[in-house]
Amino acid sequence: MMRSVYLYILALLVPIAARALPQQPLEKHLQTAIRATSIVMIHDVVNPPAASRFYAYSLRGAYALVAAHNESIISPDRLGTHLEPLQIPKVGDYNYQVAALFCILKTAEILLPSGYMLEEDQAQLKSLLMKEGLKESDLQKALEVADQVAKQVVAQAASDNYSKLSAMRRYRPLKGDAYWYPTPPGYMEGVEPNWNIITPIFLDSCSQFVPAEPVPYSSREDSPFYKMTMEVYEAVNGLTEEQKLIASFWDCNPFAINTSGHMMIGFKKISPGGHWMGITGIAVSKANLNLDEGILAHTLVSFALMDAFISCWDEKYRSNRVRPETVINRLIDKRWQPLLQTPPFPEYTSGHSVISTAAAEVLSFLLGDSFHFTDDTEVMFDLPVRTFTSFRSAANEAAISRLYGGIHYRDAIEIGQQQGRMVGQYIVNRLKRAGLRPFDVSTP
Known part of the structure; x- marks a missing residue:
């Protein structure tokens, strides 16, 4: 029941976003993917600092993918962050933009407690892309890349000390x-x-x-x-x-x-x-x-x-x-x-x-x-x-x-x-x- 309510809210929002976006092949799907991630965080009652972390890592792999294929997008490795470089699969063998979109959803699926809810959003995105003319073989290649990059991001996220929090002392009023x-x-x-x-x-x-x-x-x-x-x-x-x-x-x-x-x-x-x-x-x-x-x-x-x-x-x-x-x-x-x-x-x-x-x-x-x-x-x-x-x-x-x-x-x-x-x-x-x-x- 709760999942259907969230999907209904998302369904109301998607047409608004689509109308506001330029009529280009994939731009309209970006907001849908990020909103879907937000909906799951609302469901999970993710606290404010943790939510910021989930957004950052969910987008990390997508950014690396577009930067590896688009020379006008500065590489994340040049920014001087504490993040280790990701190994991006060979350029040119897949639709990197499709892979980037699915990387957002796949990373969030793994990181979020109720990330399984994003499986339905991924299925909807697959269906939409196929209707828009994407070949099934190209879709599968992009999905494989998205999965590879998402797993790298999750492995990287595991080293930022988040996993230590649950074993640490909780707050005690002074x-x-x-x-x-x-x-x-x-x-x-x-x-x-x-x-x-x-x-x-x-x-x-x-x-x-x-x-x-x-x-x-x-x-x-x-x-x-x-x-x-x-x-x-x-x-x-x-x-x-x-x-x-x-x-x-x-x-x-x-x-x-x-x-x-x-x-x-x-x-x-x-x-x-x-x-x-x-x-x-x-x-x-x-x-x-x-x-x-x-x-x-x-x-x-x-x-x-x-x-x-x-x-x-x-x-x-x-x-x-x-x-x-x-x-x-x-x-x-x-x-x-x-x-x-x-x-x-x-x-x-x-x-x-x-x-x-x-x-x-x-x-x-x-x-x-x-x-x-x-x-x-x-x-x-x-x-x-x-x-x-x-x-x-x-x-x-x-x-x-x-x-x-x-x-x-x-x-x-x-x-x-x-x-x-x-x-x-x-x-x-x-x-x-x-x-x-x-x-x-x-x-x-």
Whole structure:
């Protein structure tokens, strides 16, 4: 039943993507493959940092395939990442673009807990390609290559320390009012307290861009911390309808719990990284990028998201700061609730601020500082579209949305943006040194 619901949502989205894409042979299938991966992550309730990792590795092999066949696509081996080169099968013996599309799905199929759900998406893609004129023999060759490359990517992913997480010590709340403690209604334990052991893509280490220390905790009414807490309290109590809409649009909580009496109902949504992958797809379509360029854009954004989450999570469990909801209930109003459900991990820095800003820096480099676009990523969750004049303006809105939602203090937002900007600009500088140039696009 659940699988049919997800497929129905995907079926509604595919025609929209197809109309927005240029009428070229394979471009329309890229967004379908990435959305299918997102749907499985929603099903599995993949947490935000883990989702960024799955996107990065799912696209890794596809990027290597197109770069090996298209001289205009810079090789991933020139970017200076921590990733080892992949062995790409002999050029010219197969349709590399078809192989790249299936490599995305096959890699995700292996990596994701419910990756088997992607078998049906692969079957649908095979059928569509055959109807579009692809010979069965050519399809089989491409599938074999996709399988070979996907297995290499999965083997590479196994060396980034992810497999060690399950055996590591889980989060244990520290004594003291200044430290994070699980929040209602689910009182869920801290998400990925050891994520800083994951090997980054570009960054030298998880602590390469350690942000400034947060404003120190204090219950004194004249203290900077108390004043920041009051700002959150008053902001939520006085929200305009537009601010409520902004907060909901950028909520991106993979698993929110609603209570009704003694019953709790869970609602699944796309992750913050998934939202930015959606924005990337929208931009790729509007810029009329070809398949190879689209794969490059998605991969670089996914790499930036993964590194930004690693940097952010390193700080979250170092400062381990208490959330506004806990402090407000303790010191100001014991019945107060934020507009959005408080996420289950420490407050500082704001994850949305860090990862949105980093992604926006990469997209601004690739497509320009004034790229106008309409974001319909949240339509599937019954939220209206929002239009932005640039990627940075979207990132700014994503950041301030966390204050409107009542789940972050202002310093976590603003310093989080600084942290994300440092990560993003570092990656962009690496891309420039490798010889990557922005796409040649013009937007109205």
